[in-house]
Amino acid sequence: MLSMQSISSSDAWSSLATNQEFWSSLAQTLLPPYVNTCRWFAGKARQQTGFSAKSVHTLPLSDGDRAYLLILEALYADGIPENYLLPLSFVADHTAHSLPFQLADVPGKGRVGEVTIGGQTGILIDAIYDERFRQALFTAIGQSQTYPQPDGQITFLRGKGLDENEGQLPSQVLPVDSSNSAMTFGDKYFLKLYRKLFSETNPEVDMVAFLTDIGNFDHIPAFGGSIVWQHDNTPDITLGMMQRMVQNDKDSWAQTGDYLNDFLYAVPQRLFAIREDVFEKVELLGRRTGEMHCALYKPDAEAAFAPEPFTDEYREFLIRRFEDLLDRRYALLIDNYTKLDPQAQRLAWVFMEAKEIIDTFIADFRTRPFGSQRIRIHGDYHLGQVLATENDFVLIDFEGEPESSITDRKIKHSPLKDVAGMIRSYHYAVSAKLFNSAETEDLDPVHLQRVSDRWFYLIRDTFVDAYLDTFGTPHPLFKNNNEINFLLLIYLLEKAVYELGYEISYRPSWVKIPLKGIIDVVREIEKIRLSEGNLTPDVPLLQTGLLQDKPS
Numbered sequence: 121m122l123s124m125q126s127i128s129s130s131d132a133w134s135s136l137a138t139n140q141e142f143w144s145s146l147a148q149t150l151l152p153p154y155v156n157t158c159r160w161f162a163g164k165a166r167q168q169t170g171f172s173a174k175s176v177h178t179l180p181l182s183d184g185d186r187a188y189l190l191i192l193e194a195l196y197a198d199g200i201p202e203n204y205l206l207p208l209s210f211v212a213d214h215t216a217h218s219l220p221f222q223l224a225d226v227p228g229k230g231r232v233g234e235v236t237i238g239g240q241t242g243i244l245i246d247a248i249y250d251e252r253f254r255q256a257l258f259t260a261i262g263q264s265q266t267y268p269q270p271d272g273q274i275t276f277l278r279g280k281g282l283d284e285n286e287g288q289l290p291s292q293v294l295p296v297d298s299s300n301s302a303m304t305f306g307d308k309y310f311l312k313l314y315r316k317l318f319s320e321t322n323p324e325v326d327m328v329a330f331l332t333d334i335g336n337f338d339h340i341p342a343f344g345g346s347i348v349w350q351h352d353n354t355p356d357i358t359l360g361m362m363q364r365m366v367q368n369d370k371d372s373w374a375q376t377g378d379y380l381n382d383f384l385y386a387v388p389q390r391l392f393a394i395r396e397d398v399f400e401k402v403e404l405l406g407r408r409t410g411e412m413h414c415a416l417y418k419p420d421a422e423a424a425f426a427p428e429p430f431t432d433e434y435r436e437f438l439i440r441r442f443e444d445l446l447d448r449r450y451a452l453l454i455d456n457y458t459k460l461d462p463q464a465q466r467l468a469w470v471f472m473e474a475k476e477i478i479d480t481f482i483a484d485f486r487t488r489p490f491g492s493q494r495i496r497i498h499g500d501y502h503l504g505q506v507l508a509t510e511n512d513f514v515l516i517d518f519e520g521e522p523e524s525s526i527t528d529r530k531i532k533h534s535p536l537k538d539v540a541g542m543i544r545s546y547h548y549a550v551s552a553k554l555f556n557s558a559e560t561e562d563l564d565p566v567h568l569q570r571v572s573d574r575w576f577y578l579i580r581d582t583f584v585d586a587y588l589d590t591f592g593t594p595h596p597l598f599k600n601n602n603e604i605n606f607l608l609l610i611y612l613l614e615k616a617v618y619e620l621g622y623e624i625s626y627r628p629s630w631v632k633i634p635l636k637g638i639i640d641v642v643r644e645i646e647k648i649r650l651s652e653g654n655l656t657p658d659v660p661l662l663q664t665g666l667l668q669d670k671p672s
């Protein structure tokens with residue numbers, strides 16, 4: 121929605137770069153209401169105390185005009201400020217007709233506000249909707265351009281995935297609303313502009329470059345180039361990354377949903393059928409996942425990627441983070457308890473009653489010996505991060521865990537954390553399908569749960585077996601089966617507890633899915649305690665009885 125406020129400057133658009141007054145007035149008037157409507161702005165729920173223009177970079181356009189890359193700082197009552205990238209173009213009313221795009225095609229979410237600049241009225245738009253800006257990015261990457269700026273330089277790096285002598289290609293903005301902005305060039309290249317900026321290289325660029333150049337891993341889109349803000353004595357800040365575009369029908373979440381449709385239709389007839397080609401696909405994804413981790417396991421790699429043991433420091437990091445996550449989730453669950461349906465409420469009770477079992481399990485991680493190694497991993501691995509091509513898979517989105525700081529996203533973990541991410545995703549897929557479909561609504565929930573569990577365990581085991589088979593045994597990443605089982609449980613639990621927050625915030629009717637995942641893991645933890653003779657009397661057993669009776 122266009123803001124009703126309007127600002128003006130007597131300077132021409134071309135000489136605004138250093139006009140502090142203009143940028144700070146923009147940051148205080150038009151931008152606060154505008155960014156609060158943007159999907160990519162993550163600070164909506166926080167108490168905002170103001171915005172300021174931290175930096176303004178100039179990008180020349182081919183027709184002599186220019187766009188500005190504004191780095192906007194968002195300030196909050198608590199917590200550290202955040203920086204966002206907002207590229208801006210000015211479309212003067214009298215020149216709008218001569219531009220290579222139609223102003224009418226710029227969606228409401230791309231219209232920042234009306235301005236009068238250098239005596240000309242017009243509109244400020246998010247430059248991603250300006251074809252000239254997109255072409256400027258693409259050309260600059262192709263030519264490995266560097267544009268000096270008052271505070272450093274904007275550098276475009278060309279990657280191996282960009283064809284030699286690539287000409288101009290028609291571009292468009294992808295309509296998906298996400299935390300970044302994506303544009304495509306002639307169905308050949310996919311360029312992602314990062315919105316929330318971190319004070320160092322985005323892990324996605326590091327990961328893609330390592331997997332391509334050192335790991336020789338083919339199942340990611342080839343690296344086409346990146347856009348970086350370099351300034352003295354500070355780490356480079358990544359503004360964007362380009363990769364080859366992958367021709368795909370759908371992602372693996374949608375593909376798995378299709379397979380589950382066949383399965384779902386059979387359930388009411390009391391048939392249990394999983395097609396052989398479904399197992400083949402799951403096996404293939406297990407293998408590709410294993411190959412990705414093999415490519416990331418390079419004992420001679422530079423420090424940022426070299427494998428590391430389970431140090432005390434890592435254990436403390438994981439425990440601290442997990443405990444903090446649990447505290448936040450328990451609080452969120454209590455605040456939202458009355459909004460949950462009765463089944464979710466019962467599951468929530470069991471989870472809350474399991475606090476001591478979970479605490480003891482996490483504490484055990486502090487002292488348990490581990491011989492397995494840690495490496496850089498994908499970090500946010502689920503079925504939606506895998507594009508399904510005709511006969512294979514391509515893995516995308518290596519930005520890491522959405523809720524973590526940039527430093528934490530670069531921490532090395534056991535690769536079983538990614539495996540746990542995918543296992544959770546299969547659990548989501550079958551749960552979402554079987555429990556939310558008209559075909560199954562009249563079926564006995566106990567029977568449905570049994571069928572769902574059976575599908576999940578078969579698929580999970582197929583995935584994990586194919587994954588582990590990719591590594592020869594013994595392999596330094598996996599000391600033995602006990603460690604594999606323990607680590608999988610800790611990462612599965614952490615992921616499901618994380619998901620609980622996501623579902624409460626975005627899909628309350630799905631809260632049951634991670635809660636069920638948490639309880640399943642706690643059951644497994646009890647089995648380990650039993651088998652290791654660790655059932656200490658002061659830690660109660662899992663209160664599954666609560667699942668039958670409504671708590672009073």
Ligand SMILES: Nc1ncnc2c1ncn2[C@@H]1O[C@H](COP(=O)(O)OP(=O)(O)O)[C@@H](O)[C@H]1O
Pocket residue numbers: 296298299300301302310312341363364365366367371504516517518519
């Ligand atoms: N190289 C690519 N080729 C084709 N489509 C892609 C490519 N990379 C991403 N996509 C599509 O764009 C969507 C968003 O990409 P992703 O990297 O997940 O961005 P975000 O971090 O903003 O979620 C993906 O779900 C996928 O559909």
Ligand SMILES: O=P(O)(O)O[C@H]1O[C@H](CO)[C@@H](O[C@H]2O[C@H](CO)[C@@H](O)[C@H](O)[C@H]2O)[C@H](O)[C@H]1O
Pocket residue numbers: 373500502503504522541544545546548549619622
């Ligand atoms: O946007 P991201 O991909 O970084 O991740 C967030 O959104 C995901 C949903 O799109 C969410 O994933 C959860 O739901 C998926 C099904 O929609 C499921 O496959 C995943 O296993 C489950 O974690 C993710 O948690 C959230 O961070």
